[in-house]
Amino acid sequence: MAKTTRRVGVVLFQLGGPDTLAAIEPFLYNLFCDPDIIDFPFARIGRKPLAKLISTTRARKVQHHYATIGGGSPIRRFTERQARALEAELANRGLDVRCFVAMRYWHPFTREAVAQVAAARCDEVVLLPLYPQYSSTTTGSSLNEWQRLFRSDVPVHNVGSFYRHPMYLDAVIEKVEEALARFPVPERAEVVFSAHSVPMSVIAKGDPYQRQIEETVQLLMERGGWGNRHRLCYQSKVGASKWLQPSLRRTLHDLASEKAREVCIVPVAFVSDHVETLGEIDHEAREEARRLGITQFEMSAGLNDSPKFISALGQLVLQALGEAGQSGIPLYETRSQIVVPALVAAD
Numbered sequence: 436m437a438k439t440t441r442r443v444g445v446v447l448f449q450l451g452g453p454d455t456l457a458a459i460e461p462f463l464y465n466l467f468c469d470p471d472i473i474d475f476p477f478a479r480i481g482r483k484p485l486a487k488l489i490s491t492t493r494a495r496k497v498q499h500h501y502a503t504i505g506g507g508s509p510i511r512r513f514t515e516r517q518a519r520a521l522e523a524e525l526a527n528r529g530l531d532v533r534c535f536v537a538m539r540y541w542h543p544f545t546r547e548a549v550a551q552v553a554a555a556r557c558d559e560v561v562l563l564p565l566y567p568q569y570s571s572t573t574t575g576s577s578l579n580e581w582q583r584l585f586r587s588d589v590p591v592h593n594v595g596s597f598y599r600h601p602m603y604l605d606a607v608i609e610k611v612e613e614a615l616a617r618f619p620v621p622e623r624a625e626v627v628f629s630a631h632s633v634p635m636s637v638i639a640k641g642d643p644y645q646r647q648i649e650e651t652v653q654l655l656m657e658r659g660g661w662g663n664r665h666r667l668c669y670q671s672k673v674g675a676s677k678w679l680q681p682s683l684r685r686t687l688h689d690l691a692s693e694k695a696r697e698v699c700i701v702p703v704a705f706v707s708d709h710v711e712t713l714g715e716i717d718h719e720a721r722e723e724a725r726r727l728g729i730t731q732f733e734m735s736a737g738l739n740d741s742p743k744f745i746s747a748l749g750q751l752v753l754q755a756l757g758e759a760g761q762s763g764i765p766l767y768e769t770r771s772q773i774v775v776p777a778l779v780a781a782d
Contacts, residue, residue: 442531444557445752446548447518448564448577451538452508452709456501458541463490463497465540471576493673500714511538513707514565516740517748524749532752533557537581545580553587560591561755563748565706567598568647571640572633592755596643598651601658602747606738607703608659614699614735615661624697624733625664625690627683628652630704631711632669635677645679651703667703671711683720691727698724700734706744708737 453462466472467486501507518534525532533555537548552560562581564574578593585591597603615621630648638645652667668686669679681689683700690698700720702712717734724732738744 440531441558442533442556443525443752443756444552444555444560445518445521445525445532445534446537446552446560446562446581447514447521447534448537448539448545448562448566448574448581449510449514449707450573450577451541451544452510453501453541454507454511456498456506458507459498459501460490460494462541463493466490469539469576471571471579489674497710497714500710500719503718504710504713508541508709509713510707510709511536511542513709513737513739514538517565517707517745520740520745521748521752524745525752528749528753537577539577539580545577546584549581549584552585558589559756560585560587560589561752562591562593563752563755564594566704567596567603567706568630568644568651568704569596569642570633570637570644571642572637572644594751594755596647597747597751598647599654600747600751602743602750604654604658606741606743606747607655607701607735609741609743610735610738611655611659611661611699611701614701614733615663617733618697618699618731622662624699624731625666625695626656626661626699626701627686627690628655628665628667628701628703629670629683629716630667630679630702632672632678632680632682635679638679648704655701655703663699670715683716684723687720687724687727687729691724691729696729697731698729698733700732702735702737706738708739712737 450466451462453459464486467489468482470482514536518536522532522534533552535548535551536543537545539545562578564577566573569575574596611626615624615626618624633642633644649667652665656665666686668681668683670683672678672682687698700716702716705712712734721732721734
């Protein structure tokens with residue numbers, strides 16, 4: 436691919452996480468103040484008091500998760516590694532690229548990334564939400580926040596859901612294979628795919644998240660060629676309303692009652708290790724499994740800056756720019772689109 440003269444800014448979006456124990460409550464407050472997360476009649480009046488109540492209560496419940504993984508979330512560190520690796524990947528393709536990190540609820544906030552893009556004098560911008568499956572609560576919220584803050588006439592492209600991307604699937608399969616290899620008889624282990632749950636009210640409004648998660652599991656099982664028994668569950672529920680089920684905890688109890696003794700958990704909606712994987716799964720769920728009599732419990736590692744995953748991101752960016760075919764990289768079928776005001780759906 437010939438070296439280009441234009442500068443491209445690539446913005447990697449994540450929800451973010453508190454970097455200290457003291458940051459847990461303000462992080463959660465920011466999350467529950469998000470209109471894409473909390474919406475109800477007269478929400479303009481009641482959202483902030485409700486967010487304060489939930490964040491105060493929730494902070495006490497989750498503090499031990501963060502304490503067990505070192506006192507803060509590593510998601511910023513992993514996302515910045517992904518940004519640097521992607522920058523190098525695209526530079527090797529002949530692009531002048533600057534990668535930036537935009538976290539939704541903690542530093543570096545989206546407004547910080549907007550300022551960095553402006554300072555870098557980028558000629559084009561590619562928005563890359565690091566959520567393989569689309570939900571209005573993740574991708575939608577991140578892109579809505581960008582739309583509220585970004586004021587420029589430079590061309591802006593959006594990378595849509597990428598859970599079908601062959602290289603992304605191969606990156607996940609690689610991590611699953613590593614985890615299964617730790618079992619005496621890999622094909623005997625129960626494979627449990629765990630995704631972050633969302634409220635059923637979100638799904639009822641037409642959010643495609645549940646369908647895309649289920650399709651991801653199907654694609655992974657087919658492409659991985661595993662004969663293992665498998666199932667899907669959801670984690671990280673908040674509040675009393677109905678969320679996607681079954682929960683990870685319920686699933687572990689079901690497995691124990693079925694006399695399953697070897698379990699491999701695959702975090703299927705996350706692209707980096709953070710509190711949901713390292714705290715909820717690898718610590719809390721592991722202890723629960725031990726109490727239930729499950730003798731071997733393994734978790735597949737996060738993609739983080741895996742070369743296969745970074746290669747997938749590079750292909751997605753090139754396609755968004757309309758250069759995948761020119762670079763000799765096979766085109767991947769996705770819907771890359773220009774971001775417009777009031778973005779409410781993708782895929």
